[in-house]
């Protein structure tokens with residue numbers, strides 16, 4: 001498998017964390033890719049020019065990260081990170097949506113923050129910050145659901161929290177969220193996260 005890869009992307013980290021959690025990371029060749037310049041090699045696989053994009057062992061190009069992670073569940077023999085059906089599957093996908101939603105808002109806020117300041121942009125960034133704060137409060141309420149073996153949901157949440165530490169450390173998301181902080185500080189020691197710390 002070939003993964004179009006960027007070391008700072010939380011979505012790429014999520015994919016690599018899933019691969020490590022299932023012990024199949026050795027089957028992935030990482031190709032450093034800058035999606036913002038729309039390189040032809042990436043466009044040949046993904047018309048949206050985004051990372052992560054994974055060329056699977058079946059020859060299919062997979063994107064976005066939720067689809068790539070579901071595909072990775074079909075590779076190898078380790079137990080899947082997403083239950084096959086029913087309430088258990090929905091719970092994991094819902095948790096993934098919370099993690100991905102935090103990433104979407106935080107990545108968007110960072111992108112806005114790198115452009116020239118104006119009032120409309122400040123309002124968008126404030127809205128994104130508020131969305132993240134509300135999602136963190138929800139996770140604090142539901143922190144007991146994060147414990148146990150890793151799933152695609154708990155991986156997405158852990159990666160989202162890691163991205164906040166990476167890009168928005170001054171926001172101090174742990175304050176007032178002790179249960180979420182305790183869970184994160186323990187799960188972050190897992191190889192899936194310790195070996196994928198973001199850079200750049």
Ligand SMILES: N[C@@H](CCC(=O)N[C@@H](CS)C(=O)NCC(=O)O)C(=O)O
Pocket residue numbers: 008009010011035036048049050051052064065066100107
């Ligand atoms: N929903 C996508 C988001 C992927 C994404 O936005 N990746 C960013 C890097 S963090 C990207 O490739 N941006 C390039 C662009 O938007 O042009 C996923 O889950 O994979």
